[in-house]
Amino acid sequence: MALNDPDPTPLRIADVERETGLSKDVLRIWERRYGFPVPVRDAQGRRCYSAEQVRRLHLLRALVDRGGRPAELMRESDAVLAGRLQALGAAAPVPPVASVPHLDEALRHLAADRPEALEALFQRHVLEFGLRRFLLDVAVPLATGVGEAWESGRLAIHQEHVFSDCLLRFLAEATRRWRAASPDAVPRSPRMLLATLPGEQHLIGLAMVETWSTLDGCACRSLGGGLPVAEIAAAARAQRADIVALSFSACFDPARGQAQLAMLGDLLDKGCQLWIGGGRTADWAPGSARVQCFRNLADLGPAITAWRAARGAG
Amino acid sequence: MALNDPDPTPLRIADVERETGLSKDVLRIWERRYGFPVPVRDAQGRRCYSAEQVRRLHLLRALVDRGGRPAELMRESDAVLAGRLQALGAAAPVPPVASVPHLDEALRHLAADRPEALEALFQRHVLEFGLRRFLLDVAVPLATGVGEAWESGRLAIHQEHVFSDCLLRFLAEATRRWRAASPDAVPRSPRMLLATLPGEQHLIGLAMVETWSTLDGCACRSLGGGLPVAEIAAAARAQRADIVALSFSACFDPARGQAQLAMLGDLLDKGCQLWIGGGRTADWAPGSARVQCFRNLADLGPAITAWRAARGAG
DNA sequence: CAACGCCATCTGTCTAGGACAAACTCGCTT
DNA sequence: AAGCGAGTTTGTCCTAGACAGATGGCGTTG
Incomplete structure (x- = not known):
């Protein structure tokens, strides 16, 4: 029965590609070379992946993105991989951004899943120093910092998305306000x-x-x-x-x-x-x-x- | 010389996939079945597409998306394909959305590349009827209308992007304002x-x-x-x-x-x-x-x- | 000891052509 | 005119092999 009904909702290779970001070619060649993932096949010989395998693929991808080598990672158990990812986060001691206090604070808000606090911080900084300084002193270094924090495993992808959404909205609104507040007579160019x-x-x-x-x-x-x-x-x-x-x-x-x-x-x-x-x-x-x-x-x-x-x- | 230096900037199959949205499999099978596109090959036998071919692929994709059949489209010249796409736009006489006057107006602003006018229309409608009615009477039908206008060739992809950007910003700001204006004491759930x-x-x-x-x-x-x-x-x-x-x-x-x-x-x-x-x-x-x-x-x-x-x- | 260059290995992308399911068309029948 | 079955079209998936570019280790040299 495991053969004719491998899963109530078969995850085919295209689905796994979308979900994990690993191309079909990569999925096939990993299977050929490293013996993982070896999916069940349906009646037509097509690969049907399990949610379990996809979970492990996510781990593998995260570690490969951070410089890990597939051949080595494949030997480890899920638990070891998860531990290694966490260790990466812990091992990154002093992020270069953290030297400036409010950037460190921003990253902490993000890691604690408190986007409201992040936005409040943005708001305060703009009111105190203006938009240009906000961009140079907060937005740019924070974007870099978030990228680094993700690479080192301290931030999850979804947290990066939250950050992105938060800053995007903030900037869009700031831009709109500025535009609304400047006189229409000024010819805007280029x-x-x-x-x-x-x-x-x-x-x-x-x-x-x-x-x-x-x-x-x-x-x-x-x-x-x-x-x-x-x-x-x-x-x-x-x-x-x-x-x-x-x-x-x-x-x-x-x-x-x-x-x-x-x-x-x-x-x-x-x-x-x-x-x-x-x-x-x-x-x-x-x-x-x-x-x-x-x-x-x-x-x-x-x-x-x-x-x-x-x-x-x- | 056409063989060892096919193009100063070789467009490989992965690039064409990203640019046109046609998968590598589709590009290869079209080449095999219909004889287009047949790209130059580099020294290693890899496909190198020309900008010309990519342009035609865009046309083909647009027409296939709108229900055209590859086998038939492949026979036509670029000019005929472009004409057919335009004809599709002209042939769609009365879009269902246009029955409501302000939706028709919105689509016209979009087709004429005047997003500012579109935003002004949004603004007016919200002030007159409120956000809920704006969503039901403008945003939803307009989104549908834009989708249909794109399908029928009256709107280009980039115009759909402009619409998307415009409405997204507008809604984000409206939401933010509402949130800022409602009392903090109210526990927000779910x-x-x-x-x-x-x-x-x-x-x-x-x-x-x-x-x-x-x-x-x-x-x-x-x-x-x-x-x-x-x-x-x-x-x-x-x-x-x-x-x-x-x-x-x-x-x-x-x-x-x-x-x-x-x-x-x-x-x-x-x-x-x-x-x-x-x-x-x-x-x-x-x-x-x-x-x-x-x-x-x-x-x-x-x-x-x-x-x-x-x-x-x- | 550091720096440079070479070589081996690893890894992802690309190749070829074949197979098949799902969707669609068309023509026949009711 | 509407419904149904056969045939065609079309996109996705398959196997298995090749190769370029990156990476890492090693040896030589300044």
Whole structure:
């Protein structure tokens, strides 16, 4: 009976791919090489994974992401793996962010699943020091800190999601308020379009660029994440954007990014610039004169001024 | 030379998968069956696609998504395909939503790439009729209308993204304002956790549920989109959620959804309910007593009241 | 002792072509 | 006109092999 009815709800390889983020190829090759996971097969010979196996796959993935090596991890029991993940968190003694007291506090709120406290902290900091300093002193280092905390196992994925949601809302609202409060008569330029490429999930960088640029008087419009280059180009044309700004996280493959960037460059109008930032984009080859890499938010101001000067003169 | 240097920036099959959303399997089988796309190969025999081919693949995908059949579409030229896509838009004469004047207006703003006008319309409607009526009379039908407009080719993907971004921000801010304006003394219950499963990109439904439930006095916390069930369960435990609410769009495969739902049901605490809605979830088999399907937003109110009654009595 | 380069191994992605289920079309029958 | 069965289309999954790029260890050299 274990063969003809392996599970009331068969988890097929595509489901496991979505759920764990491990590609079908990886799932198959792990099975071939390491003997795990070996799923039950249905009548047609298709793999049917158990919830148990998926749970272990999550553990394995978490450890592989943090630099573990599959061949070694596969030998360990679930308990050992879970312990190792916890140990990773405990072993990371002094996170570099924690030197600043309020960042440490923010991370503690997050680890304790208290997003309200986090938002209150944001609110206070903005009222005391203003949005620009909030971005530079809190948002950017905290985003880095959360990334590191996740890598070292101190924060779960869902906690990272909570952080993301929290900061995203906060910035969106701050931006909206600023926009509402500035006089309509001011012509806002350049027109900036914000997006991330397919495969890029992190929207935080984008939101920070939007807030900063809006403070600097740009007309920003966000397209959200995961948009194919063809669609970005179409949007840029439709909205007559002067600048398309893309954000990348550190895990985005540079080679892929640059290939897609080149493609986007071809599709955009000649007058439209391409600004990129985040992750390790600073190391990327510029490729085209129209592509500009940004190492940090503060560089946006001068670049916008320069754009206006060039446009005003030209 | 065309062989050893097919392209300055080789687009490999994984890139094309990300960019077009067509799986590697589909790309390979289309090549085998229909003779398109036939990419150049690099020195190792790997497929290197041209930007030209990717452009055509976008067209093909758009038409296949709208019910076209690959075998037939493959014979046509790019121009014919583009024309056919446009014709689809023109052929859809009276969208069902357009019967209500302000919805028609909203769609026109969107088609004309004027998100500011859309937001102004939202703002006006809320001030005149209130948030609940806005959700029922504007947000829900407009979301449906945008989906239909996309299907029929009247709206591009990037315009759908703009709509999504616009409504998402609007709802987030409205929710926040409501929360800020309600007295702190009121104990907010039930504690509701909102998320979508991996593979589900649409966050609109979730945002609408959040706004509605917040109005009804729930303590909502959004985890954003694309979270594995294991993480959702972990978050529910960490935040001691009473209810986990999931949103699905119509394109989500019911069989997959139900399998993942069953898995999530196993992982959650017994006291935690599972509320689902959106798309065609109404047709899904409930599976467990803890799973409750919602056909529309208005049903949330009674369900919340019922939950409170049961909890208060128990 | 540190730094550099080379080599072996590990790991993920890609290849090929075959199989099959689910969905859809079409034509026949009621 | 509506319902049903046969045939076709289409996407997903299968096996098994190849290889590039990363990683880590070792030996040599400054």
